[in-house]
Amino acid sequence: MPIEVSDGARVCRWISGHDALEHFASYTGPTQSQQHIKPLHWYVACRLVVEGGFHPDEINPHPPFEVRQRGTERQLIFNPAKATGSEGTILGGLKTKNVDVVVTKHSLGPVMAVSCKGTIGAFRNLTNRMEEAVGDCTNLHITYPAMVCGFLSVIRANRAEEAAVGEIAPEGAPPGRQLQANDIAVQRGGDVVESVIRYHNALRELTGRRGIRDDVSRYEAVSLAMVESNSPTPGRVLPDFPAADSPLRIEQFFQALYLRYDERYVYAAPDLKHVTHRIEWAETSPALVENLSRASRPAFDFVPRLRSP
Incomplete structure (x- = not known):
């Protein structure tokens, strides 16, 4: 609920x-x-x-x-x-930016920023929203090239099933959101729609920033999770998309953030370990x-x- x-x-x-x-x-x-x-x-x-x-x-x-x-x-x-x-407000290279979750170390400034994006429909427009994600990451990395930036994207896995349409809601439940064709993420038969697949492929190009001299428009970690919505198990993450070998699996997200943080702020600067250690x-x-x-x-x-x- x-x-x-x-x-x-x-x-x-x-x-x-x-x-x-x-x-x-x-x-x-x-x-x-x-x-x-x-x-x-x-x-x-x-x-x-x-x-x-x-x-x-x-x-x-x-x-x-x-x-x-x-x-x-x-x-x-x-x-x-x-x-x-x-929210945390960070001084970017182009403008200040409110970020959903920010970790700030005394005397060092912001060291980690995580943006969460939740998409409930209109999936045909997903790739158009990539510009905002790229711009935000670039803006923050211009001022803080060592900062670890994460982008966590969750999508409602709205299913195209007649059974979902005819499902009777409990008495007193709020009215459900009417699904349009553009709101369907999982087709009959279980295949993910093409617009979400394109979005996944675009996000793959934005993740994996390793060093502070790497492309400032890439995130240190990006994750994409599809979440059951109009099904008997709302909130369950789809186990088969992204694929097991995708770098966008949500199981890898936090560990990637910690690894990049330790590499830059702990191992590379032992004299500051009393400030940066976890x-x-x-x-x-x-x-x-x-x-x-x-x-x-x-x-x-x-x-x-x-x-x-």
Whole structure:
């Protein structure tokens, strides 16, 4: 079911990846406010803390966490009062840019920026939107060539099935969005439509930036995920598209971000390691134990970054 993201509740929440994608797949309101994709921003921000080892104070929007130091250990604590809903504003080479999730290191500036794009229909126009993605990446890399930029694109896998049209909604459910021919992403028989395939092929050319002297119009990591919508399992990621050998598989996205970050900010600058290192959380961190007293911990679809015994 969609997550409540009204004006009074747009601060970052700790949710699972499935919950964020289920909200994206089920949301029926207007998309101009970005409410359909906000929970995915929250998921990314929280995952960069729990799995990525970035301090929550370094991230916009601020995740619902705080850090407590005990000797040499860092304990991660769940604290909703710390959460904010603000995006990070970055000085680009051509203009300032609000980015969905930004990691900023003291004395270094922004070191990571992740943009999330959610597309619910009008797939024939997908390739036209590539100009915006290329322009944003170029703009940011001109000023910060070492910054790790990620682009996470999710698409509703709207299916062309009569059964979906005739499905009876539960009593009191909001009206569904009427699908047009241009909104269909998966044809009868299961084949992905050509416009989405072209979009995938275009995104492949935008990913894989390795060094700071490489093309500034390429992202360090790009991912494309198709999410079931008008099906019995809304929010489920299609397992067969992109193909298993595609560099755009969502399973590879975060690890690519961490690798590029470590190469540039940790291994290449050992004198700054006290600033740039990624935190390993204590196993006894209250936020990471099974039974939280103040909230139910969401299910992990990743491995938390824990300190070795």
